[in-house]
Amino acid sequence: MIVNKFQKIIYDLFGTSLYIGQPIRDQIKWISSRIPPEFLNRELDDLGCGDGRVTQLLGQVFKAKKLRGFDVYPSLVHRACRKGVDACIMDLEAGLPKGELAVMWGVLHHLKDREACIKTIVENYPRVFIREPIKQVPITVFEMGDPIDKEEIDNLVKKYLPGAQVLYYSYCVFIFYSRNGVK
Numbered sequence: 001m002i003v004n005k006f007q008k009i010i011y012d013l014f015g016t017s018l019y020i021g022q023p024i025r026d027q028i029k030w031i032s033s034r035i036p037p038e039f040l041n042r043e044l045d046d047l048g049c050g051d052g053r054v055t056q057l058l059g060q061v062f063k064a065k066k067l068r069g070f071d072v073y074p075s076l077v078h079r080a081c082r083k084g085v086d087a088c089i090m091d092l093e094a095g096l097p098k099g100e101l102a103v104m105w106g107v108l109h110h111l112k113d114r115e116a117c118i119k120t121i122v123e124n125y126p127r128v129f130i131r132e133p134i135k136q137v138p139i140t141v142f143e144m145g146d147p148i149d150k151e152e153i154d155n156l157v158k159k160y161l162p163g164a165q166v167l168y169y170s171y172c173v174f175i176f177y178s179r180n181g182v183k
């Protein structure tokens with residue numbers, strides 16, 4: 001509860017980031033040459049879009065033909081809209097949109113029931129891209145929320161994202177999942 005209030009104050013004041021730091025820029029650059037072709041030129045929904053800064057970069061590297069953003073915090077959604085992202089307020093734990101390609105960048109570890117959320121995402125989207133920080137001991141990178149350890153990530157992939165391409169870079173995991181038979 002206190003953590004949520006702290007998080008809200010930070011988001012209200014600064015957005016999800018004051019600026020996009022070098023580690024995130026490096027990750028986006030790294031992933032840009034590894035995106036499977038069937039994920040390019042899609043209608044991209046950024047689930048947990050924050051203030052829209054990263055959404056815009058992801059839109060570029062995925063060559064999105066349409067870009068939407070969804071986030072639970074109104075102040076972040078307003079910031080994203082001001083940056084030109086077609087964003088709206090949505091609690092991803094209460095329901096999810098449907099579309100061509102879902103992207104979740106650093107959001108899963110903020111959710112109370114990530115398993116239920118992944119289950120619904122793969123029902124609503126034929127293609128899913130997830131980037132998550134991996135819980136590290138000792139912690140070398142500060143992350144709000146409850147970062148996931150590698151074992152839980154492996155189990156989630158096995159259960160809900162079978163056949164996904166799973167890549168590791170920096171302190172994160174990058175997952176590309178296509179529903180069987182979808183191109």
Ligand SMILES: C[S@@+](CC[C@H](N)C(=O)[O-])C[C@H]1O[C@@H](n2cnc3c(N)ncnc32)[C@H](O)[C@@H]1O
Nearest residue numbers: 016048049050054071072091092093105106110
């Ligand atoms: C670490 S931030 C990442 C934001 C953005 N993807 C980025 O990289 O800048 C986590 C985001 O998840 C959003 N979030 C957390 N719980 C959510 C929920 N239940 N529904 C929608 N968004 C949620 C937060 O508001 C926040 O914008």
